[in-house]
Amino acid sequence: MWTVIDSPVGELRLVEHDGALTAIEFAPFEDKHLRGERDDAHPLLVETARQLAAYFARELQDFDLPLAPVGSxxxxxxxxxxxxxxxxxxxxxxxxxxxxxxxxxxxxxxxxxxxxxxxxxxxxxxxxxxxxxxxxxxxxxxxxxxxxxxxxxxxxx
Known part of the structure; x- marks a missing residue:
């Protein structure tokens, strides 16, 4: 699942898979990390958006999200x-x-x-x-x- 949010650094696409955040992409977007349908109400994506908003408002310094980046x-x-x-x-x-x-x-x-x-x-x-x-x-x-x-x-x- 994925969603797109506005931020001070431009639009961000948030991508999750199996309950963990797998990507945050800056616009313009590519489809390399995209999985599933857009779901603006997905609980993890909503929480990620909330934490990012708090970070940009200087109210959050440490993120607490399940992460699953793909890499070596x-x-x-x-x-x-x-x-x-x-x-x-x-x-x-x-x-x-x-x-x-x-x-x-x-x-x-x-x-x-x-x-x-x-x-x-x-x-x-x-x-x-x-x-x-x-x-x-x-x-x-x-x-x-x-x-x-x-x-x-x-x-x-």
């Missing part, structure tokens, strides 16, 4: 590490690699896994920045990344 074991390890980066904080790709017990040489692999995160915002891939503190690529585009980081901490940018 390595991607799942990276995505779990992303969830450890606190609200209003950032980490470099090298720092994420180090948290996984890898050398800085793994930064590129971490970056690739980060870029394939199917549940942005909830799995906060926007909190990963370049080693020199600059904003680097973001699947939703750098303006969205900057907006999300600014939302979390106006002191960052």
């Amino acid at each position: 074991d390595f991607q799942h390890r990276v995505w779990a590490a992303l969830r450890e980066i606190g609200y209003g904080e950032t980490a470099s790709y090298g720092q994420v690699a180090a948290r996984l017990g890898m050398t800085a040489a793994a930064s590129r692999a971490v970056g690739l896994a980060n870029g394939r995160n199917p549940i942005p915002i909830v799995v906060p891939c926007h909190r990963v920045i370049g080693a020199n503190g600059t904003l680097t690529g973001y699947a939703g585009g750098l303006p969205r990344k900057q907006l999300l980081l600014g939302l979390e901490s106006a002191a960052l940018f």
